[in-house]
């Protein structure tokens with residue numbers, strides 16, 4: 001009897017990634033690469049890494065148990081099941097990956113962490129591998145960090161035009177302070193970078209104050225100043241040195257302490273300067289209340305200078321190829337607070353019907369091909385929902401008197417503030433995401 005051809009594994013169906021150890025000496029690098037290439041796990045490693053990246057995962061989790069190796073991919077902030085691997089291929093793959101990351105393949109118990117370089121097509125990544133023994137076997141996390149952060153504008157991130165205008169005006173004003181925030185792990189770094197990129201850094205001098213041990217990615221025309229580490233400087237000292245340079249804007253990727261922040265805000269209040277600070281919080285109002293309470297010496301100048309507070313949540317963006325429109329009922333529109341007649345169509349993600357319902361007009365089976373654009377996920381990429389709070393006189397006056405977020409929010413709303421929730425409804429009405437997705441993100445316990 002003729003042997004049937006073995007079925008291809010997913011890692012065999014993609015062009016393999018190229019994996020390179022991070023060793024400066026090129027002959028040492030070559031000799032390690034040559035020895036790893038000869039091992040049976042190498043083609044699995046290059047194929048599996050490629051499969052994860054081409055599935056748009058920025059992280060992959062490998063769980064080794066006696067029975068096999070389960071994989072999961074993190075795509076647009078959601079974990080999904082990846083193709084499982086048998087131990088016969090999963091084990092040699094891990095040996096190769098650990099060798100390339102210069103780790104000990106024999107140690108499957110102690111925590112290990114290493115990295116290597118990845119090239120997939122024309123795109124380069126750094127692969128960070130972390131492994132640790134578990135009760136059942138071993139867990140391995142692979143993270144793929146792109147070498148170049150893709151350039152985005154506020155509009156690419158999902159900010160509407162009128163908000164961009166208001167935010168730019170705040171970012172380009174003297175005698176002011178601006179806070180930029182989000183819950184932790186909600187894309188704060190990218191919003192921070194994009195926001196600073198959209199400020200006018202050609203006419204004004206931006207100086208940032210950063211711990212030497214946690215340098216920020218470089219932003220053109222923002223000059224970094226470091227404290228801690230080998231500098232021997234503490235933040236208040238560094239700030240005094242920075243003031244001598246007479247910058248226009250003091251940039252704080254994190255607020256180091258009350259004294260330093262207070263001095264910078266004094267400069268903003270009295271010397272036509274500006275302070276832009278990053279501060280993780282669940283909402284713009286909460287950020288104001290917490291900064292006011294946490295930094296008592298800065299509080300007065302904070303309340304008088306605060307010009308704008310930006311906050312955000314990330315949601316998955318609907319796939320434009322397969323999204324489905326529907327006519328919302330008057331009851332639904334009312335529930336969402338959308339005036340009748342304003343929005344005629346809302347959108348949902350495409351969900352594949354069960355196979356028995358995939359039939360043509362005559363009832364004959366007609367399987368629907370999965371959407372190639374989003375790989376049948378219904379969503380493609382993520383966008384931010386922004387709230388931009390421009391504090392008014394009532395709010396400034398209320399800050400010293402109450403820490404009650406609900407009360408502060410009511411005062412802000414009376415002065416024209418639109419909360420994240422109502423911005424989220426607008427994003428749904430613009431057809432960019434779904435009600436399901438908004439519900440999912442807002443029901444999450446936030447940081």
Ligand SMILES: [Zn+2]
Pocket residue numbers: 319320321322323371372373374375376377378379
């Ligand atoms: Zn699609």
